[in-house]
Amino acid sequence: MMNVKGKTKDTTNTHFDLKLMGIHLELYTKSKGNNKYSFFFACYTLSPSERKDLCKFVCAIKVPDDYSFNITCYVSENEFNLTGMKCHDCRVFLRLLPLAIRGVLKKESCEPLIELSGLFRKLCDRKIIVEDLESLKKPIVVTLCKLEKVFPPSFFNVMIHLQVHLLGEAKVASPITYRCMYFIERFLRRLKLFVKNTAHTEGSIAEAYTVHEAMTFCSLYMREVETRLNHVGRNYEGMYESTTSELQSFKRIGRPLRGNKY
Numbered sequence: 001m002m003n004v005k006g007k008t009k010d011t012t013n014t015h016f017d018l019k020l021m022g023i024h025l026e027l028y029t030k031s032k033g034n035n036k037y038s039f040f041f042a043c044y045t046l047s048p049s050e051r052k053d054l055c056k057f058v059c060a061i062k063v064p065d066d067y068s069f070n071i072t073c074y075v076s077e078n079e080f081n082l083t084g085m086k087c088h089d090c091r092v093f094l095r096l097l098p099l100a101i102r103g104v105l106k107k108e109s110c111e112p113l114i115e116l117s118g119l120f121r122k123l124c125d126r127k128i129i130v131e132d133l134e135s136l137k138k139p140i141v142v143t144l145c146k147l148e149k150v151f152p153p154s155f156f157n158v159m160i161h162l163q164v165h166l167l168g169e170a171k172v173a174s175p176i177t178y179r180c181m182y183f184i185e186r187f188l189r190r191l192k193l194f195v196k197n198t199a200h201t202e203g204s205i206a207e208a209y210t211v212h213e214a215m216t217f218c219s220l221y222m223r224e225v226e227t228r229l230n231h232v233g234r235n236y237e238g239m240y241e242s243t244t245s246e247l248q249s250f251k252r253i254g255r256p257l258r259g260n261k262y
Contacts, residue, residue, distance in 0.1 A: 001044050001045065001046055001101075001105075002046060002051055002054075002081050002082060003041075003045050003046065003051070004081050004083070008045070009151065009152050009154050009155045010041060010042045010044075010045045010152075012029075012037075012039060014152045014154055015027055015028070015029050015039055016029065017152070017153070017154070018152060021153070024042075024152070026040065027039075027040055027042060042150075042151075042152075043105070043106050043108065043109050043150065044105060044109040044150055044151065046104065046105075048080065050104050051080040051081070052080045053104070054080075054100055054101075054104065055075045055076075055077070055080045055081075055082070057099070057100050058071055058072060058074075058075050058082065058093075058100070059072045059075055061096065063092075067092070068088065068089060068092040069086070069088070069089055071085075071089060071092065071093060074089065086185075087182070088180075088182040088185075088186075091120070091124065091182075094116075094117050094120055095117060095120075095121055097113060097114075097117045098113075098114045098117050098118075101113060101114075102114075108146075108149065108150055109150045111146065112143050112146035112147045112150065115139065115143045115146075116143055116147075116163075119136060119139075119140055119143070119163070122136065123166055123167075123170055123175075123176055124175075124176050124177055125175065125177070126175060126177050126178075127175070128170055128175050130171060133167050133170060133171050136167055137167060140163060140164060140167065141164065144160070144161075144163070144164070147160070191205050191209070194208035194209060194212075196208075216228065216229070
């Protein structure tokens with residue numbers, strides 16, 4: 001979709017394969033003579049201006065602390081691409097994907113991606129109802145069929161087919177939230193940052209972790225000093241309460257992040 005070189009599926013070889021397979025007539029190459037051909041971008045490929053708008057949207061995203069890594073760090077301002085995203089970052093971005101592509105892509109390419117985002121959102125909930133999983137078996141198959149109408153055959157691999165079995169896996173095991181390794185991976189990354197002496201990695205981790213735990217314990221007794229336990233959130237913008245309603249349940253806490261209205 002972002003037309004990243006080496007990762008995009010909308011390549012010249014793909015266009016030739018589509019012509020041999022007799023599918024996606026709108027993407028057929030046209031010969032200009034002298035071994036020169038004209039190619040047409042697929043409907044799911046964003047133009048440079050659309051990629052720029054998408055990157056601006058990602059840069060404007062603000063999430064609570066400890067929800068995810070700062071996704072704006074993955075935006076390449078020069079090339080207007082998203083690079084270096086980890087597994088958990090892709091999972092978070094998939095939740096925000098409907099907001100990013102709505103109004104940018106056409107309906108036939110936007111609709112299956114939004115449905116796919118809704119599927120993963122339900123699978124990643126902390127509470128899953130078995131009856132809801134049974135009702136999602138047919139929609140996920142229909143969604144994959146919609147993707148086959150838009151994306152070329154080179155896009156589909158075993159990971160795309162795996163989505164059909166995620167429903168059964170969540171039913172047999174438990175919700176994905178309780179089986180993911182993101183928290184362990186984040187903790188291991190923190191331990192790797194403690195290493196200052198590569199000749200004695202274990203000693204560096206043990207010493208730094210001991211200092212970290214000691215400072216955390218001491219910060220419990222520091223009332224007038226900003227510590228990691230009482231510091232202000234990264235996206236905190238002060239307290240704001242609406243005066244239009246006297247009911248506590250309808251009062252808004254915090255300011256809206258974009259504009260004057262939610």
